[in-house]
Structures are given as structure tokens and as C-alpha cells.
Amino acid sequence: MIAKSAGKFSVDALVFDAYGTLFDVQSVVLLAERLFPGHGTALSQLWRAKQLEYTWLQSLMQSPTQRREDFAAITAHALEYAAEALSVSLTATTRHRLLDAYLDLRLFPDAASSLEALAPLRRVILSNGTRGMLEPLAAATGIAGHLDAILSVDSVDVYKPSPRVYQLAVDHLKLLPIRIGFISSNGWDVAGGKAFGFTSFWVNRNRSPLERHGPRPDALIRSLDELPALVGR
Numbered sequence: 187m188i189a190k191s192a193g194k195f196s197v198d199a200l201v202f203d204a205y206g207t208l209f210d211v212q213s214v215v216l217l218a219e220r221l222f223p224g225h226g227t228a229l230s231q232l233w234r235a236k237q238l239e240y241t242w243l244q245s246l247m248q249s250p251t252q253r254r255e256d257f258a259a260i261t262a263h264a265l266e267y268a269a270e271a272l273s274v275s276l277t278a279t280t281r282h283r284l285l286d287a288y289l290d291l292r293l294f295p296d297a298a299s300s301l302e303a304l305a306p307l308r309r310v311i312l313s314n315g316t317r318g319m320l321e322p323l324a325a326a327t328g329i330a331g332h333l334d335a336i337l338s339v340d341s342v343d344v345y346k347p348s349p350r351v352y353q354l355a356v357d358h359l360k361l362l363p364i365r366i367g368f369i370s371s372n373g374w375d376v377a378g379g380k381a382f383g384f385t386s387f388w389v390n391r392n393r394s395p396l397e398r399h400g401p402r403p404d405a406l407i408r409s410l411d412e413l414p415a416l417v418g419r
Contacts, residue, residue, distance in 0.1 A: 194415075195367060195385055195404065195417050197367035197385050198359075198361055198366070199307055199310065200307050200308070200366070200367045200417065201310050201311075201368045201369065201379075201384070202311050202312070202369045202370075203312065203369065203371065203375055204311050204313035204320060204323075205313065205314070205315060206372055207369060207371040207389055207410075208329065209292070209293060209323060210291060210293070210294050211234050211288075211291060212230050212231070212234070213287075213292035215227055218230050221284070222274045228272055229274065232267075232268040233264050233265050234264075236264035237260055237261055237264035239264075240264055241257070241260055241345035241346070242345065245345045256316050257315045257319060258316055258318070258319060261285065262285055265284055269281075289319060289323060290326065292327075294391075297329060297410055298327070298329055299411070300413055300414060301329055301332035301333070303414040304332075304414055304417070309334055310333065310334055310335045310336070310355060310358065311324070311336045312337045313336070313338060313339070314339050316338055321336055324336060337355060339351050339354075341354055342354060346375055347377070347379075349378075349382050352368075352378065352382040352384065355384075363383030363384050365385075366384050367385050367417055368380075368384035368385065368386045368387065369389060370386075370389065371388070371389040371390070371391060373396065373397040376403045377397050377400030377403075378400065380401045380403055381400050386403040387407060388405070389410060390408060391409065
């Protein structure tokens with residue numbers, strides 16, 4: 187059984203996924219719909235699905251002759267695939283506008299207040315994104331002041347859910363994995379963090395089914411607003 191709201195968890199720091207957990211990747215739908223009427227939702231969903239798929243595939247395909255591309259490049263490739271799959275015309279202008287929208291994603295309504303309420307615990311982002319994508323987004327949405335660090339997979343040249351990515355948080359925080367609370371809305375990411383040894387919290391906003399390929403998270407929450415009560419001092 188997954189704990190839903192009872193009891194408290196003893197952790198010394200919190201590590202947050204960024205895309206889909208703090209920042210709403212589907213907030214690009216409105217722009218996509220304006221650019222491609224009738225296709226905005228489908229484009230946004232396929233774009234995100236392909237973006238994740240490419241991160242996993244590029245991690246698996248790495249070799250002396252096949253380098254890993256960063257998340258900005260992956261995001262562009264996924265957009266191009268989604269547009270062609272849906273037979274919408276992606277001009278240089280529309281491509282640029284949609285990619286720029288990823289630098290201006292909406293913050294989930296529960297994110298800023300929850301991050302603030304979780305002080306004085308150290309709060310860190312650990313993301314597939316590049317620092318060049320994440321730092322301006324954190325600043326623009328007003329959460330930079332609630333974060334102690336932003337960690338990018340670029341430091342280890344592989345994407346989540348590689349253990350090497352999660353080790354970045356351990357190295358930065360100087361804590362045992364079990365003393366770190368890991369928070370993600372992505373079920374596969376939570377499973378990866380739990381397999382690594384984190385105390386893991388799944389933000390299941392969409393009431394998705396539990397992933398079957400890895401260990402269960404320690405707790406399931408529907409909103410980040412529930413987190414302070416679970417880990418507060």
C-alpha cells in the first residue's frame with residue numbers, strides 16, 4: 187500500500203523534478219491551438235511523449251559514435267516529429283514560437299506556496315533540462331528564491347532515470363539517499379528515484395495508474411500542497 191496522507195517522513199532535504207511537477211508542460215496548448223486550430227492538444231501531448239521517449243532512447247544509444255544531445259535539442263526534435271505526425275505545417279516562425287514557449291511555461295498553482303512552506307528544508311531541482319532552460323524559468327516564475335540549487339543531467343551526460351542522475355543530488359546535498367525526499371509527477375521518474383534509494387513522493391495530479399516496472403513510491407499525493415504536512419519539522 188502507498189501512504190496517502192498519514193504520518194510524517196523524516197527527510198533532511200527535498201529534490202524536485204521540474205517539468206510536469208513544478209512547471210506545466212501542457213501550458214503550451216493555448217499557443218499550439220492558436221497556431222494550429224483543432225490540433226493544439228494533440229500536438230502538445232505528442233510533443234511531450236516524444237520528448238521523453240527520445241531522452242530514454244538517447245541514453246540507451248550512447249556510444250563512442252553516438253553522443254547524447256541536450257534537452258533543448260531533444261525538445262526541438264520531438265516538436266518536429268509531432269508536427270509531421272499530425273500533418274501540420276511547422277514553419278521556422280511557428281517552430282521558434284513553440285520552442286520559446288518552453289522557456290515560459292506556467293507554474294503549477296500549488297508550486298510556489300508549497301516551496302515556500304517547506305523552508306527551512308533545502309529544496310533543489312533535479313531535471314533533464316539544461317541550466318539555460320531552467321534558471322530563467324525559475325526566475326521568471328518567482329521560485330528561484332525558494333531553491334537552494336538547480337541540478338541538470340548535463341553534468342553526468344545521461345538522462346533520468348539513470349542512477350547517475352539521482353547521484354547528483356546525493357553528491358550536492360551530502361546526504362544518504364533515504365534522507366532525501368524526491369518529488370515528481372512522473373510515475374517512471376518516481377520509480378527511478380525510489381529504486382535509487384530516495385524517499386519518494388508521487389504527485390499524481392491526473393490520477394494515473396501506478397507504474398508496474400519498478401518499486402512503489404513511499405507516498406502518493408494529489409497536490410504539492412499536501413507535502414509540507416508530510417515532511418514539515
